[in-house]
Each structure stands twice: as structure tokens, then as C-alpha cells.
Amino acid sequence: RSHSSKRTKAPKPSHSHFYLHEAMSKVGSSLYTRLHGIFKASPIATVKPTKPKSQIKSKKFVNKAKESSASTASGGDGVESSNVAKKTKSTDLTKKVEKFKRSCESESFRQVHGLYSAFIRRLREAKKFSVIDEVLQHQKKYEDIKSENFVIRMMLLYGYSGMAEHAHKLFDEMPELNCERTIKSFNALLSAYVNSRKVEEAMKVFKELPETLGMTPDIVTYNTMIKALCRKGSMEDILSILEEIEKNGIEPDMITFNTLLEEFYRRDLFAEGDRIWDLMKSKNLAPNIRSYNSRVRGLTRKKKFTDGINLMDVMKTEGISPDVHTYNAFITGYRGDENLEEALKWYNEMKEKGLIPDAVTYCLLIPLVCKKGDLDRAVEISEEAIKRKVLSRPNMFKPVIERLTSEGKIRKAKQLKKDGKLQSYNRYLPDVSTGKKKISSSPAASSPVEADDEESA
Known part of the structure; x- marks a missing residue:
């Protein structure tokens, strides 16, 4: 490596060095035992829930009343000019929305998710949430609304915009729209809540709706919930979801393990992350580039750059290119x-x-x-x-x-x-x-x- 010569490179560790820590803390050992029990059907040890870090309340923005007063004091011309500018922006926005709606008349246009995603993203950045709803509601006039995949796209766009309640309303309307409602659209609803950072609401939907609608959660459902709970930082809830996966006879997949690896390494729980790594391999799932990147990120966050470089060498021996x-x-x-x-x-x-x-x-x-x-x-x-x-x-x-x-x-x-x-x-x-x-x-x-x-x- 062109820039590694300036560093003192550590001796190349054995392959297992990256996956096992010789010393196990009581908490780490207990957590491993529980995880091992979940995936191996062995007795489950009790582990105390990890308390999430205290949330630091963000400071309120400084009141801009003084700025408004100064603006008013500068004279009526400034206020009038400001009003004209706002009116112009509003007119421009209206024109762009109407242009997008006209474009939606084209079936080929409606097939391109990137076009919808790009436009909704711009509206979200502008905090034009009512316009987002207007644009998405407009889609109901097309035959595509009978396609579950098309509705799923709309629900996800609502979710990315922090409008999970709108996604839920659309989910409830699907039968009226002659659109089949399966576990796929339910998973999209969960994702909408997760992407809106509404974890508690996602948990409620997850616990109540499947039984009510006669749906059986699949691995995508559980992976979505694991992602949500990782954001919440609730280790006990994550373990409960993993227990439910095993209880229902569902096999965890690479997404399950990679989500867990990202969370453990992000929280500097390397011992636990490496044990998850071993459990993944015991399921005949080979670590992929996302698995390795999670660990590299964990190491570089802790400024363990030499260990990160060594891990890149291990990746190459496994046939995985950075x-x-x-x-x-x-x-x-x-x-x-x-x-x-x-x-x-x-x-x-x-x-x-x-x-x-x-x-x-x-x-x-x-x-x-x-x-x-x-x-x-x-x-x-x-x-x-x-x-x-x-x-x-x-x-x-x-x-x-x-x-x-x-x-x-x-x-x-x-x-x-x-x-x-x-x-x-x-x-x-x-x-x-x-x-x-x-x-x-x-x-x-x-x-x-x-x-x-x-x-x-």
C-alpha cells in the first residue's frame, strides 16, 4: 500500500484473531450464550437489557423576532420585495408540480422509480409535505394503483418523507383501490414507520396487524424490525425478535446478520460482533463485503487504522475486494x-x-x-x-x-x-x-x- 510504508505495520494476525476475543466479559459471554441459544436451540441465558444512551435534547433555534423587526424597520420596500420573492417561488413550485403531474400521464414515466424519488426528495428538502401528499394522491387516477408494487413505492416515498401516517392510510385503502394486500405491502408499511423514525409505532403495527389481517411475518418483516430496534438501541428487544425468528422456524439471512454486525460494531461491542460473525458462519453464510465494511468502520471509528488495514488483507485472502x-x-x-x-x-x-x-x-x-x-x-x-x-x-x-x-x-x-x-x-x-x-x-x-x-x- 502506497501510504502504509510510513506506518509501523502490526504483525499479521491469524485469521481467527478477527473473529474471537480470548477474554469475555460477563455481559458479552451472557449475550453470546443467549444468541447461541436462539440459533442453536439450546438453553437461553438471561441478559440484562442494555440501556440506550441518554438522549441529548437539541437546543432550540434562536428566535428570529429581532431579524423580523430589523427587516420591518428598514422600510416597506424590503417587505414588499420579500413578498414578491415568496410569491414568485410559490408560482415556480406550482408550475413544477403541474409539470410533474403531466409527465405522470406517460406510462413509461410512471415505471421509473428514480424520477419519483428524485422529485419527492426535492419536495422533502423544501419541507413541502402537503405538496408531497398532493403528488402521491394524484397517482390514484392511474390503473397502476391496482398494482401492489406501485402502491408499495408510494408508501415508501411517504416513509422517506417522514409521513408514515399517510402510508398507513394508503395501506388501509388498498382493498378499496382493488389492490391486493400481502405481506410485501405490510413490510413496506413497517419500513415507512422505520424510515420516519417512528419505532414505537412500528412496534405496535408489527405486534397487532399481522394477526388481524391473517398475515404471517417473513424474514423481511423481522429484518425491518431489527433495523428499527437497532436505531432505538434496545438490545433486549432485538434479542426478543431473534428468539421469535427461531421460534417460528425462520432462518436468518445475510441481511439479518449484517444489520446486527453494523449495530454491534457501531456501538464498539467488538466481542459481541465477532460472536455474531461466528454464528453467521455456523449457518453456512459467508461474510460478504457489507459484513467486512461494518467491522472496518468500527475499527476506524476507534482509530485502529492498522487493524483496519490488516482486516483488508484478510478480505483479499477470502476473495473479497475492498x-x-x-x-x-x-x-x-x-x-x-x-x-x-x-x-x-x-x-x-x-x-x-x-x-x-x-x-x-x-x-x-x-x-x-x-x-x-x-x-x-x-x-x-x-x-x-x-x-x-x-x-x-x-x-x-x-x-x-x-x-x-x-x-x-x-x-x-x-x-x-x-x-x-x-x-x-x-x-x-x-x-x-x-x-x-x-x-x-x-x-x-x-x-x-x-x-x-x-x-x-
Whole structure:
């Protein structure tokens, strides 16, 4: 590895080193015994539930009354101008919504999920929830509404928009719409609640509806609930779900185990994660790239970079090649230390290996490069992302645009902003105004990017 020569590489451990820890804590041993019992039909030990970390209440936003007063004091012209701008944005939005509805008249258009997802995402970012409902309700006029898969798409879009109750209402309406309702649409309803971060409601639906509707939960149902409970941080509930899986004679699959691995390694429970790993292998399920990436992320979060490098060597002996998410894990770790040199080494090695950086890669690097004051490099990386046609995230290029603006390089900033928009979801549909303020001349933000798991995971 081009940049490993500068490190003192640890002796290559035995293959089993990564999967077993010699010392077992009482809690870890008990947890393993219980998990082992679930999947091996042996007596189950009692383990105390792991208490989730205390939730830290977010600070309320500062009241903007002063700003409003200042705006009013500046004169009626400012207020009038503001009202005109709002009216213009509202008119533009209405036109875009109507254009989307007209596009929906085409059967081929309705078959492309990405078009719906892109438009709804823009509306969600703009917090236009009533418009989201309007657009999705409009779909009921088409024959596609009799297709369970089409309705599932709508339910998932509601879920991604934090509108699980709307998804539930649609689920209840399916018989009236002459649409078959199976465990697939029930699983979509669960996902809508989980993606809306409404875990308690998901639990209630999971416990009550299947019996009422005469449906039998499948492994997708249980995997969805495990994902929900991992977010909740309730180890006892997770174990209860696993017991129910075994009790009902359902075999856990790779998604089951990978979800558990991601959770255990994320919470720094390496001993327990490695035991889950062994249980997975005992089921004749070979760890895949997602399994390894979960462990790599766990190691790099703890700054155990040498162990992460060694694990990559193990992956290769198993015939599994590191992917962009593997490299992003190292970039994330070094970004946390503001170690630009190492982050760039992993970024360059990724490209040398023929891997294409994704939106997460650029969202990690661009703010760090800007913060370190290397504006030319930040522009270069941004232009590379645009050239590679990487689907940009909201504000992905904001740090470098702000830095260019603050240094008076307005023309370059405008060009980058224009090119960046072409790489956004506008490649599918016109932009939907979010009503955000114009670019400021303040220094680039340094807050970390929240990358999704295997986007990140």
C-alpha cells in the first residue's frame, strides 16, 4: 500500500484473531450464550437489557423576532420585495408540480422509480409535505394503483418523507383501490414507520396487524424490525425478535446478520460482533463485503487504522475486494482527526484501484480541504466530482463556493454553483426552491457529514 510504508505495520494476525476475543466479559459471554441459544436451540441465558444512551435534547433555534423587526424597520420596500420573492417561488413550485403531474400521464414515466424519488426528495428538502401528499394522491387516477408494487413505492416515498401516517392510510385503502394486500405491502408499511423514525409505532403495527389481517411475518418483516430496534438501541428487544425468528422456524439471512454486525460494531461491542460473525458462519453464510465494511468502520471509528488495514488483507485472502465504502471508512476516520494528508492518501489509492469516489467521499473531503485552506485543491476535487457525474447531495459544493465567494472569486463560484446544480437531482427534474438564503461569505462549515451506513452501509 502506497501510504502504509510510513506506518509501523502490526504483525499479521491469524485469521481467527478477527473473529474471537480470548477474554469475555460477563455481559458479552451472557449475550453470546443467549444468541447461541436462539440459533442453536439450546438453553437461553438471561441478559440484562442494555440501556440506550441518554438522549441529548437539541437546543432550540434562536428566535428570529429581532431579524423580523430589523427587516420591518428598514422600510416597506424590503417587505414588499420579500413578498414578491415568496410569491414568485410559490408560482415556480406550482408550475413544477403541474409539470410533474403531466409527465405522470406517460406510462413509461410512471415505471421509473428514480424520477419519483428524485422529485419527492426535492419536495422533502423544501419541507413541502402537503405538496408531497398532493403528488402521491394524484397517482390514484392511474390503473397502476391496482398494482401492489406501485402502491408499495408510494408508501415508501411517504416513509422517506417522514409521513408514515399517510402510508398507513394508503395501506388501509388498498382493498378499496382493488389492490391486493400481502405481506410485501405490510413490510413496506413497517419500513415507512422505520424510515420516519417512528419505532414505537412500528412496534405496535408489527405486534397487532399481522394477526388481524391473517398475515404471517417473513424474514423481511423481522429484518425491518431489527433495523428499527437497532436505531432505538434496545438490545433486549432485538434479542426478543431473534428468539421469535427461531421460534417460528425462520432462518436468518445475510441481511439479518449484517444489520446486527453494523449495530454491534457501531456501538464498539467488538466481542459481541465477532460472536455474531461466528454464528453467521455456523449457518453456512459467508461474510460478504457489507459484513467486512461494518467491522472496518468500527475499527476506524476507534482509530485502529492498522487493524483496519490488516482486516483488508484478510478480505483479499477470502476473495473479497475492498470497495468505495471500505475506503470511505478510512477517510471518515482521518477526517475526524482533521488529518488531510492521510485522508487524501486513501482517496488517491481508491482511484488507483479503479474505484469511483461517491457523494460520501466528496462530502467528506471538500469541507476538510477548505478548512485546511487549500482552495485550489478543493476546487480541483469539486470539478472532478462534476466531471465524474457524481450525483451531488444538497450543499455538497457549498464549502468551496463560500470560500471562493469570501475571496472575491465570484465568477468561479457562480460557475461551480451552476455546474454543481447540473449534477444534482435536477438531472431528472427542475429544481424545487428550498427557500434557503443566498450564499454567504462566511468561512466554510466544518461540521462532519452524516453519511448513511453503506452509503456508508
